[in-house]
Amino acid sequence: MSNTTAALEAAVAAVIAHLPKDGETQTNRQRVYGDRAFAQVMKILAPRVRHFIRQYGLAGHWDDAEQCCAIGVHRAIQAYDPERAQFTTFVNWQLRGELQSLRFRLMTDQRPSAKKVEASTVSLHAVTNNADGESNTLESMIEDEFALDRTEACAGDHLAVKTREALLDAYVDHLRGVAMEQMKRRARSSRSVQVVDPRLPRFRAGAAIIDPAEIAELEEKLDAQRQIVARRLSDDMPDESELDPQERERQRQVAKRAAKTIAEIAANDPRFGGMFERPRPKARRRATDKVAPAATVLPDHNAPHNQLSRVVAIVPATTLHQAPEAEDQAEQLVALPRGVRSH
Structure with a gap:
């Protein structure tokens, strides 16, 4: 070896x-x-x-x-x-x-x-001339008929994910603002500071002081709630069969309240362009409501300009030469209205 x-x-x-x-x-x-x-x-x-x-x-x-x-x-x-x-x-x-x-x-x-069969290998990267004389490769001339559908689907999925994340951020900011207002109100309503001398009046602090520990606890709760809502809104929702029934019901209620709040945010926030707007249903007509009269093509005989005219029956032209009384009716057709003098 x-x-x-x-x-x-x-x-x-x-x-x-x-x-x-x-x-x-x-x-x-x-x-x-x-x-x-x-x-x-x-x-x-x-x-x-x-x-x-x-x-x-x-x-x-x-x-x-x-x-x-x-x-x-x-x-x-x-x-x-x-x-x-x-x-x-x-x-x-x-x-x-x-x-x-x-x-x-x-x-x-x-x-x-x-x-x-005298076959020859052709590279897709080989440069060829098209009908207009422009240089091009065979690879660029291959058309994918499903490319547009895939592009639109990917773009739609991307926009859906971005919109979902933006809605979750707006929801968390809304919860944070509500909680901060409650903590500030609770801090302002705390008992006044008593000075050493009881004869002097009490006084309150001008600005509400919030404990940093409460803020940290609030952020932890908001993060946990965001994760719950994100799992519920995700396409591949995890299996919750192993969770405790009470915990599963709690998460369902959290997601339900979050969905209602997110819908209100999307409808009122101009960033989302009113994506949840829907046409309002037409109000049902009550029995006491007055119904507008239907439009008609006939003239109003009560109008002043129609009271001076009179309407007569039209006799066919074929019968004018047969009956003498028809000639009298034809002359009445061209008669002026009453009260109108011809010049």
Whole structure:
């Protein structure tokens, strides 16, 4: 056994020694020492890897070929059995197989089936000219028909998350403001400070002094309440079956009150643009309400300008020459209204 083969066997044994056993998780120490041993294996096999890459004609794809060789070495280590053969036998077959597969994927036109139909490999990054004579790549000419839907869906999800966070911040600020006002009012209504001499009048402090411990306790409560509401509003709501029934009911009530307050904030806060506004329903008509008269196209006969006219029946023109009395009716059609003198 040569020195190179012995060093390779020792490096492979170090890699195998730091692999996790069945059912165990690999520790950070094992991972670090295993990576160092694997790097030593790749360093020893570097001349062999360069030889195989040139042999299979993949010098133009050197980075991809090295990655495939690293995958082949890793598979050879996993399948290595020292009792059957040396490691060089295992790794040679793995390297050849990986490089052969890479060559078939990159050079599909070299297959016998491709040579029969004179197929050629075309890169998506190759520059071509379109109908207008502009240079473009094939990759940029491929149209994804679902790109717009995915973009709109992602944008909608992003806006929904941002809006939810903004509403939660506004809700917490509202609760904080209400609690601070209560603490200030409670501090101002505390008992007055009595001076030593009881004959002198009492006096009150001008500004309310709030205990910092109360403020810290308030922030803890607000943080806990925000987490409860955020879990309720999240898309993947966690399972609460393991919680105590009383605690689960308490969280449900907290989320219910929060939803009502958040809806009021969204409707009144101009930052959210009235996103919860809805058209108001039409008021129901009561029996005592007066109904407006329906519109009609007939003239109002009570109007002053309609009282001077009279309406007569229109006789068809075909009957004017048959009945003498029809001629008298036709003359009445052109008669002026009463009280109107012609010029």
